[in-house]
Amino acid sequence: MPVLYIHDFIPSTAAEGPGQRACLWVQGCSVRCPGCMVPHTWDQRKGKATDTHTLAQTILAVPGIEGLTVLGGEPLDQAAALLPLLQTVKAVGLSLMLFSGYTKAQLQAEGCPDKQAIMDLCDIFVDGPYVQALTDFSRPWVGSSNQQIYFQTPTYQHLENKLSDIQNKVEIRIDENGGVKINGMLPAEKFRLLRQLAADLGKQEI
Structure with missing residues (x-):
């Protein structure tokens, strides 16, 4: 089975798309947007090599979720490994939401069959890089106004x-x-403050 390099996986979250969803962050990014909030996901070598069959079974065993959200890093950098996993998820009726730093036009012009197949599977496809000068949190799930849902x-x-x-x-x-994990969407300065507060809380004895 293909090996996918991942950064993290949350079995169930209400912060990464509609409803209750599993969420997968892949590791490795060729887009590398200036001002990115997660630059630690850029280097694929720092990811965890994961068997996609095992990961698919883990996702399918999660109770009460309606779909899977995939973020990065840049998910489509590992399209060949990711595609069988997403096909399995969709085949059992789960929905799929995926974020890419590339635009649909760029991906379609590239003509990669695996990338096109992944785009076609998505119920929600979010495209475009984060552009710091266009930072905008008025819509859910995205951080800049150029990104399309x-x-x-x-x-x-x-x-x-x-x-x-x-x-x-x-x-x-x-x-x-x-240990502290934070997921969801916030302005960078609020995210850093929340992370520090959570880290301080995590150190306290209960």
Whole structure:
């Protein structure tokens, strides 16, 4: 089975797209947007090599989720390894949301069959790099106004004209060893402050 280099995986979250979803961050990014909030996901060599069959079974075993969201890094840098995983997820009826730093036009012009197949699988496809000068958090899930949210199937098309009603969410997880994980969408300065507060909380004895 293909090996996918991943940064992190959360079995269930309400902060990364519509409803309750599994969320996968791939490791490695060729886009490398200036001002990126997660530059630690750029170097693929720092990722965890993961068997996609095992990962698919892990996702399918999560109770109560309606879909999978895939972020990065840049997911389409590993399109060949990612495609079988996403086909398995879709085959059982889960929805798919995916973020790419490339635009649909760029990807279509490239003509890579694996990348096109992944785009075609998506119920929601979010494209475009984060542009620091265009920072905008008025819409959910994205950080700059140039990024486009494409509702490609009927599954979530009812949300297309209601984005202003959807609030961004942030989740904090503190494990038993005081390790902190934060996911969701916030302005960078608020994200850094929240991360520090959570880290301080994680060090306290309960």
